[in-house]
Amino acid sequence: MTWPTLLLLLVVAAAGLLRWRRPAWYWLTFGVTFAILRVLVCYTSVMEACDLTVPPSRWRLALARTFDRPAPEHRAPRILRLRPTRTGLVLRLKLRPGQDAFDVAAASDRLRHSFGMYGVTSRELRSGVVELRMTGYDVLKRVQMPAKVDTRPMRVPVALRADGSVHYRDYRVVPHGLTLGATESGKSVYQRNLVAGLAPQQVALVGIDCKQGVELFPLARRFSALADNPDSALELLEALVSHMADVYQLIRSEQRITADVPDAEIAADIWDLPEDIRPVPIVVLVDEVAELALFTTKEEEKRRDRIITALVRLAQLGRAAGIYLEICGQRFGSELGKGITMLRAQLTGRTAHRVNDETSANMAFGDIAPDAVLAAIQIPAEIRGLAIAGDSTGGWHRIRAPHTSLRQAVNVCNKYAHLTPDLPALAPFRPALGTLAPVPAQAPAVESAPAAA
Numbered sequence: 170m171t172w173p174t175l176l177l178l179l180v181v182a183a184a185g186l187l188r189w190r191r192p193a194w195y196w197l198t199f200g201v202t203f204a205i206l207r208v209l210v211c212y213t214s215v216m217e218a219c220d221l222t223v224p225p226s227r228w229r230l231a232l233a234r235t236f237d238r239p240a241p242e243h244r245a246p247r248i249l250r251l252r253p254t255r256t257g258l259v260l261r262l263k264l265r266p267g268q269d270a271f272d273v274a275a276a277s278d279r280l281r282h283s284f285g286m287y288g289v290t291s292r293e294l295r296s297g298v299v300e301l302r303m304t305g306y307d308v309l310k311r312v313q314m315p316a317k318v319d320t321r322p323m324r325v326p327v328a329l330r331a332d333g334s335v336h337y338r339d340y341r342v343v344p345h346g347l348t349l350g351a352t353e354s355g356k357s358v359y360q361r362n363l364v365a366g367l368a369p370q371q372v373a374l375v376g377i378d379c380k381q382g383v384e385l386f387p388l389a390r391r392f393s394a395l396a397d398n399p400d401s402a403l404e405l406l407e408a409l410v411s412h413m414a415d416v417y418q419l420i421r422s423e424q425r426i427t428a429d430v431p432d433a434e435i436a437a438d439i440w441d442l443p444e445d446i447r448p449v450p451i452v453v454l455v456d457e458v459a460e461l462a463l464f465t466t467k468e469e470e471k472r473r474d475r476i477i478t479a480l481v482r483l484a485q486l487g488r489a490a491g492i493y494l495e496i497c498g499q500r501f502g503s504e505l506g507k508g509i510t511m512l513r514a515q516l517t518g519r520t521a522h523r524v525n526d527e528t529s530a531n532m533a534f535g536d537i538a539p540d541a542v543l544a545a546i547q548i549p550a551e552i553r554g555l556a557i558a559g560d561s562t563g564g565w566h567r568i569r570a571p572h573t574s575l576r577q578a579v580n581v582c583n584k585y586a587h588l589t590p591d592l593p594a595l596a597p598f599r600p601a602l603g604t605l606a607p608v609p610a611q612a613p614a615v616e617s618a619p620a621a622a
């Protein structure tokens with residue numbers, strides 16, 4: 170065997186190994202070149218096979234007839250741009266007269282296997298211009314966020330979308346969010362990613378974790394207030410409502426100064442206030458929300474009503490005061506009592522992890538994107554963290570957050586602990602630091618498994 174043949178065999182074996190074990194590396198080394206060549210060489214024939222060509226126009230036919238030339242061929246959309254990305258290719262097309270974006274969307278599955286790509290999605294950029302985003306491999310199998318992401322205040326790159334783009338949770342565009350999912354579907358990991366993304370920003374984090382604080386209390390150093398049971402959650406939410414009233418008073422007092430000044434911007438929310446007096450925005454994270462709405466006694470029922478009222482008030486009025494809600498739960502429907510559907514209606518950002526039934530998926534998307542309901546039910550149980558994220562525009566995406574362990578999130582929170590603002594209104598709920606978690610007076614009534622002999 171000659172040296173060149175041996176070298177070629179080695180390269181082919183390396184490419185095969187990479188493709189199998191490290192598809193992201195394969196894409197960056199070999200895949201991208203092959204894919205660009207395949208798209209450019211096969212473009213016209215693929216478009217023809219996918220029914221995305223138009224017959225020649227009358228004047229081209231007339232010209233061909235006049236000059237006795239062969240009849241012109243059908244024409245495919247014009248390629249405006251072909252851009253390789255970290256995960257695939259972006260192809261921008263100018264449609265021919267008579268074609269529309271729906272034709273391309275309907276053909277995306279045919280395009281996917283004709284071009285040998287893993288996934289193809291299309292969207293219309295402007296009239297007659299369509300962008301095809303193609304992924305070279307399953308980007309959600311092992312989520313790797315790009316090193317360079319576009320971070321802005323109150324905007325967190327929280328997950329990767331199936332088309333390879335980054336999914337942001339932007340609190341200034343979508344103030345309140347609801348995350349649903351069956352048990353072990355990845356809600357808390359998603360929320361942990363949010364906390365880790367928000368930790369380096371100028372923001373106060375407030376947590377309500379009715380699972381006795383197991384998810385959020387380890388992150389306590391970056392939290393300005395925490396509650397681990399419905400009683401303290403009620404006090405905390407009412408303190409937030411009165412903090413919200415104080416912020417509105419501040420905005421009012423600022424308006425009085427600027428209203429007389431012609432052409433001046435009049436403050437209507439905290440972001441219009443000068444930076445030196447602007448109150449710090451607050452993100453309220455609630456894990457296992459159903460715990461706040463369940464009751465067995467009359468007293469608990471009264472407490473539940475007050476909690477839901479406070480949440481509804483925060484959801485209705487909180488945005489301008491810089492208070493944003495991020496609610497997680499397994500189900501969040503009318504069976505949890507009055508006020509729940511009203512609260513849900515205020516939660517614009519919807520994310521559904523794997524759900525066990527259509528009713529649960531309907532709680533997230535039934536009222537905004539019915540086709541996302543089907544997608545949420547189809548999430549396989551073994552791919553934890555896979556979710557459908559939608560918004561009020563009716564659009565939705567398949568997303569998956571990176572697997573951030575509790576240890577990694579704790580490290581991030583500890584690193585940015587100095588950014589934790591002290592909010593006087595929430596001071597009683599500030600978690601005690603520097604001590605170990607309080608040891609219960611009595612030994613917990615659980616038995617550990619006997620050690621193996």
Ligand SMILES: Nc1ncnc2c1ncn2[C@@H]1O[C@H](COP(=O)(O)OP(=O)(O)OP(=O)(O)O)[C@@H](O)[C@H]1O
Pocket residue numbers: 350351352353354355356357358359499553554555569570571572
């Ligand atoms: N994005 C992800 N990537 C990989 N694994 C994940 C992801 N999200 C969750 N998991 C796995 O699923 C397990 C359960 O996740 P998580 O605790 O977030 O579920 P949950 O929906 O909060 O469950 P519960 O309702 O019981 O609290 C995690 O321990 C982790 O191993």
Ligand SMILES: [Mg+2]
Pocket residue numbers: 356357384456
């Ligand atoms: Mg959880």
